Amino acid sequence: xxxxLNGLPIGAIxxxxxxxxxxxxxxxxxxxxxxxxxxxxxxxxxxxxxxVFHWSFTPALLASMVVVGLVGVIVQRLILxxxxxxxAPPINVVIxxxxxxxxxxxxxxxxxxxxxxxxxxxxxxxxxxxxxISVTHQDILVVCVGILVMAILQYFLKYTKEGKALRxxxxxxxxxxxxxxxxxxxxxxxxxxxxxxGASAGILVAPxxxxxxxxxxxxGLKGFxxxxxxGLGSIPGSIAGGFFLGTLESLAGGQxxxxxxxxxxxxxxxxxxxxxxxxxxxxxxRQKV
Amino acid sequence: xxxxYAKLIGIIIMLVMMVVxxxxxxxxxxxxxxxxxVVGPExxxxxxxxxxxxxxxxxxxxxxNAKKGAGEYKLEVFFEDDEGNPTKSASATNKLIQQSKVNxxxxxxxxxxxxxxxxxxxRAGIPQITAGSTGxxxxxxxxxxxxxxAVNDEFQANALIKYxxxxxxxxxxxxxxxxxxxxxxxAKLLAAAAKKQGVELVANPTYNNGDKxxxxxxxxxxxxxxxxxxxxxxxxxxxxxxxxxxxxGVNVQLFGASGxxxxxxxELGGDAVQGLILTQTFLPDSKDAKVKExxxxxxxxxxxxxxxxxxxxxxxxxxxxxxxxKANSTKPEDLRTALTKTAGLKLVTGEPKFSNRGDDIGxxxxxxxxxxxxxxxxxxxxxxx
Numbered sequence: 001x002x003x004x005l006n007g008l009p010i011g012a013i014x015x016x017x018x019x020x021x022x023x024x025x026x027x028x029x030x031x032x033x034x035x036x037x038x039x040x041x042x043x044x045x046x047x048x049x050x051x052v053f054h055w056s057f058t059p060a061l062l063a064s065m066v067v068v069g070l071v072g073v074i075v076q077r078l079i080l081x082x083x084x085x086x087x088a089p090p091i092n093v094v095i096x097x098x099x100x101x102x103x104x105x106x107x108x109x110x111x112x113x114x115x116x117x118x119x120x121x122x123x124x125x126x127x128x129x130x131x132x133i134s135v136t137h138q139d140i141l142v143v144c145v146g147i148l149v150m151a152i153l154q155y156f157l158k159y160t161k162e163g164k165a166l167r168x169x170x171x172x173x174x175x176x177x178x179x180x181x182x183x184x185x186x187x188x189x190x191x192x193x194x195x196x197x198g199a200s201a202g203i204l205v206a207p208x209x210x211x212x213x214x215x216x217x218x219x220g221l222k223g224f225x226x227x228x229x230x231g232l233g234s235i236p237g238s239i240a241g242g243f244f245l246g247t248l249e250s251l252a253g254g255q256x257x258x259x260x261x262x263x264x265x266x267x268x269x270x271x272x273x274x275x276x277x278x279x280x281x282x283x284x285x286r287q288k289v
Numbered sequence: 290x291x292x293x294y295a296k297l298i299g300i301i302i303m304l305v306m307m308v309v310x311x312x313x314x315x316x317x318x319x320x321x322x323x324x325x326x327v328v329g330p331e332x333x334x335x336x337x338x339x340x341x342x343x344x345x346x347x348x349x350x351x352x353x354n355a356k357k358g359a360g361e362y363k364l365e366v367f368f369e370d371d372e373g374n375p376t377k378s379a380s381a382t383n384k385l386i387q388q389s390k391v392n393x394x395x396x397x398x399x400x401x402x403x404x405x406x407x408x409x410x411x412r413a414g415i416p417q418i419t420a421g422s423t424g425x426x427x428x429x430x431x432x433x434x435x436x437x438x439a440v441n442d443e444f445q446a447n448a449l450i451k452y453x454x455x456x457x458x459x460x461x462x463x464x465x466x467x468x469x470x471x472x473x474x475x476a477k478l479l480a481a482a483a484k485k486q487g488v489e490l491v492a493n494p495t496y497n498n499g500d501k502x503x504x505x506x507x508x509x510x511x512x513x514x515x516x517x518x519x520x521x522x523x524x525x526x527x528x529x530x531x532x533x534x535x536x537x538g539v540n541v542q543l544f545g546a547s548g549x550x551x552x553x554x555x556e557l558g559g560d561a562v563q564g565l566i567l568t569q570t571f572l573p574d575s576k577d578a579k580v581k582e583x584x585x586x587x588x589x590x591x592x593x594x595x596x597x598x599x600x601x602x603x604x605x606x607x608x609x610x611x612x613x614x615k616a617n618s619t620k621p622e623d624l625r626t627a628l629t630k631t632a633g634l635k636l637v638t639g640e641p642k643f644s645n646r647g648d649d650i651g652x653x654x655x656x657x658x659x660x661x662x663x664x665x666x667x668x669x670x671x672x673x674x
Contacts, residue, residue, distance in 0.1 A: 002537075006504040114336035116525045118557055127536045134538045209501035210525065210557060212334070218499055254505030259468045259495040261505075 002133045003250045009139040009208070011246020012146030016201040017223025018230060018238035019150060020194035026170040026233040027190040030093050034075060034100035035198055036220015040213065041104060042068045042199025043206040044112055047119050057122035061145075061203050065196040072195025075100050076188045101216070108213040121207035142204045149200045150239060153193065157235075162189045225269045231279020240281040323359065323619050325350070325366045325609060326385030328396030328406060329421065330373035334498075334525045337551050338398050338421060338598045343368055344591050345599035346395065349606035352586070360614035364606070367391060371402050378402035382409045391415070392619045395605055398598065400424030400471035407432050416625045418609070420601040423547060424474040428646040434621075436628055436647045438605045438638075439598075440654055442521075445546050445568040446478035448670050450486050452566070452656055453517055457542060463492040463515035465506060465530060467522035475521025475546060491515050496526065503530045507537050517542040524549040527565075528557035535561045542566070550597050555659055565659045570638045570652055571600035572666055583637045597638075604636040 017039060024032045042064045049060040079096045123137035157163040162185075168176040169186045177183055201219070209215065222245065230241020245265065253261040272280060327346055329339035350364045367389040371378035378397045385391045386409065394410055397403045398421030410417040411432045418436045419427065425443045427435065453459040464479045466472035476493055483490045491513040494506035507530070510518060518534065518541055520527050527549040534543070545567035555562060573584045573594040583603060587595040595603075611634055612627035613619070631641050639652035653671065657664045 002508055003505060006502070006508070010502055109332060114332040115553060116334070116528075116557060118559070127538050129538055134536065136536045210529065212525075214333070215501075218501070249502070250505050252505075253502070254508050258506045258509075259497065261500075262497055 003254045004247055005133055005135060005139075007247030007250030008243065009142040009146075009246070010249065011243035012143045013201050013205050013219065013242070014223050014226040014245050015239045015242025016146050016149060016197050016204075017219060018227035018242045019153065019235060020197040020201075021224055021227040022233050022235060022238040023153075023197070024190050024194045025227075027166050028080065028169075028187045029090065029173075030080060030097065032075075032191070032194065033094065033098045033220070034104060035194065035223065036216035036218075037101045037104040037108075038068050038072065038195040038198030038216070039202040039205070039219050039223075040108060040211075040216035041071060042202030043119065043211045043215065044108055044117075044202075044213075045199070046203035046206060047112075047117055047211050050122075051117075051119070061200060064203055065199045068199035068202075069192040069196035071104075072191035072193075073188050075195070076191035080187060080191070081184060101220075105213055105216065112211075112213060114213065116210040116212045119206035119211050138207050142208070145200070145204055149197065153197065154235065156193070162186070166190055166193075222265070225265060228269060229272050229279065230281050234279060234281075237279045237281045241279065244280070321361050321619070322363045322365045323393070323609075323613050324389060324391040325364060325606070326382070326389060326391035326394045326396070327366060327368045328371050328378055328381045328385070328394065328402070329368075329398050330402075331368070331370035333372040333374075335373050335398060335523050337524075337553050337596065339370065339373075341551075341596040341599035342395075342398065342421060342602040345587065345595060345603040346606055348587060348590055349603045353606065353610045358607070358614075359610040360617060362613050362619070364610065371397055371399075373397075373399045373402060375399070375401045375405035379405040379409050382406040386410070386413050386415055392621065393418070393609060393624055395420055395602065395609075398422060399469070400427060400474065401469050403427055404430075404470055407435050410434050415621050416628060418605050418628075420605040421598045422471070424471050425478055426470065426474050428644075428648050432647075434625060436643055436649070438601050438608065438641065438649045438652075440547060440568070440570050440652050441648050442475055442478050442546060444654060446475065446482040447485070448568055448654055448656060449519065449544050449546070449566070450479065450482040450488055452667075453519075453542070453544060454486050454488050457517070459488065459516045459542065461489045461491050461513075461515050462517045462519055463494075463510040463513060464490065464519045464521065465503075465510065466493070466495050466520070467526065468495040468497050471548060472521045479519050479521065496522075498526075500526070501529060503533050504537060507534050507539055511537065511539045515541060517544060519544045520549070521546050522548065524551045524554035525557060528554055528562060531558045531561040531565065547597060550657075550664070552594065552596065552662075555662055555664075558659075562659050563661075566667070567657060567659075567664075569597050569655045569657050569664065571595075571597040572655060572657060572664055574663065575666070577637075579635065579637050600637045604638050604641065607634065607636055608641055 020035050045064040045067050046060045049055040083093050121138040123141050127134040127136050165181045165186045168181050169183055226241040226245040227238045231237030249261055252264045329342045331339040350366050353359055354363055369381035371381045394417040397406055400422040403419045403422040411434050416434050420438045423439045423442045425441055464476050466476040480490055492510045494509055527545055543565040547569050550569045608631055612624055616623040616627035634641055641649050642651040644650045653669055655669050656667045
């Protein structure tokens with residue numbers, strides 16, 4: 001039970017990051033490897049706002065999502081758009097996003113230095129003892145805000161004009177263009193929304209894991225694994241994949257072998273790619289996003 | 290037009306080359322230099338250790354050069370960042386030997402990095418002194434080029450377990466160690482020390498470098514009923530483990546080794562690391578005259594307190610200077626022989642003397658605890674026994 005509970009906050013983080021991969025993947029067909037570093041950037045901006053400028057948590061969360069969202073748009077404008085206009089093969093775009101990841105990481109290293117920074121939890125990290133199990137307020141906050149962010153995304157996709165355009169492009173890019181949807185704009189929206197999602201994950205995870213310039217690599221990779229396990233490109237799949245991976249890691253680490261936890265995760269990734277590449281939680285590939 | 294210039298440029302190039310070569314010769318005859326290469330993590334999770342090492346070495350080199358502490362020789366130092374990564378560390382070592390043509394190497398801090406570097410220095414026949422790696426396997430390799438001015442983990446593990454049993458009355462312990470060379474050698478030594486002292490080891494989980502979630506392992510430890518957790522890893526990990534164990538309500542005594550002895554541990558760990566007991570070789574607020582002198586100089590230059598790794602690195606440069614003076618040569622073989630005969634020095638972290646395996650057996654080992662924003666001395670033991 002305790003293992004399961006511990007997996008939930010990590011799972012929520014993985015789910016949010018997995019979503020950010022899926023969103024960009026379906027709407028623009030690109031695997032964006034700088035997603036993990038958007039998480040890091042979000043954490044650092046949140047850290048700066050709360051610790052240096054003494055903002056409170058909620059405005060810092062929102063501001064950081066906006067700033068990192070803008071970074072997402074810049075990435076789309078500077079990298080994706082020119083490459084697409086030159087009809088570059090997808091692999092070039094993927095490599096370019098890897099470049100973005102490395103640049104972002106080094107900029108963070110230059111600004112915030114190499115050492116880990118403490119990001120105090122807005123709700124305190126004293127444990128809540130309920131007979132045999134203990135949970136911290138921060139854990140509850142992570143799960144709640146994580147679910148809230150995912151719900152807002154769902155609302156955005158279903159009921160706003162930009163969201164509908166995004167879904168249209170995801171279904172059929174050509175048809176969407178013919179229907180008068182501005183695909184450049186919808187790409188920008190997808191990058192912005194994904195980056196903002198990443199930023200929220202970063203701020204949520206920062207009080208638990210500290211803030212470091214290379215935190216994006218680990219979280220980004222795990223988020224990607226969660227997306228693939230759940231079904232890359234599917235929103236419910238990504239969410240389920242995130243929570244599944246979080247609890248699985250917690251159980252594997254505690255009950256099987258902590259040293260082999262990552263090996264188990266990646267072995268599962270290979271198994272899924274081998275046996276059910278569309279994802280564990282997807283019955284059939286129908287509507288995307 | 291062009292031809293005229295071509296001639297002129299040719300003459301200029303020749304002149305420049307002549308000046309350079311003359312300058313090169315001049316440098317060799319006027320002042321003899323010994324080149325020291327330094328490898329350490331200046332970025333990444335253990336950046337504070339690598340930067341402390343760098344600052345202290347620079348300080349020692351400047352001092353020794355100012356007072357001609359190495360006889361006729363002038364010390365020149367080259368720094369390389371290895372990020373704590375064995376592959377990068379080995380290539381940094383290679384670069385120092387091939388390109389910078391160093392005579393001796395100080396490095397690295399991570400034991401896994403030092404083990405990789407040793408292969409390179411051993412092959413090239415260049416003496417290497419590690420001022421930060423404590424993994425016991427380093428001096429078990431039979432590599433005659435390697436010396437260690439850090440405290441062998443074996444001494445630390447024994448001292449810690451002995452203290453836990455005799456002073457704290459602890460009978461059941463768990464170890465929680467990094468799954469790298471450093472952590473695994475620690476785990477092995479703790480298990481051996483526990484057996485020797487008759488303390489029961491109930492759980493021995495590990496974690497991978499870069500892991501952030503330690504709760505599953507901590508739960509296992511809790512279920513096994515350990516009275517103390519012995520951590521063997523670096524400060525970022527230790528701070529997270531301490532925090533998460535408190536969050537899970539695991540309120541047992543925490544122990545650690547010198548690898549995590551950095552003020553950043555106290556900053557990152559906050560309340561959770563208060564009372565943690567760990568072994569170190571150096572405390573900045575010690576009453577010892579040598580320590581006071583070093584701390585004053587270091588503070589004047591860098592406006593911060595030195596970390597233990599800095600003190601050990603500082604001493605290491607003095608050991609090298611003494612060896613160069615004694616050998617009166619920069620030949621690797623002569624330097625090595627002089628190092629083995631190191632004696633009669635009284636430095637910040639001890640009175641260095643190398644065993645046959647290359648371990649410094651003249652070091653002071655301090656058992657300390659975290660109280661408020663500082664480390665506090667509990668007692669001093671000698672590494673020789």
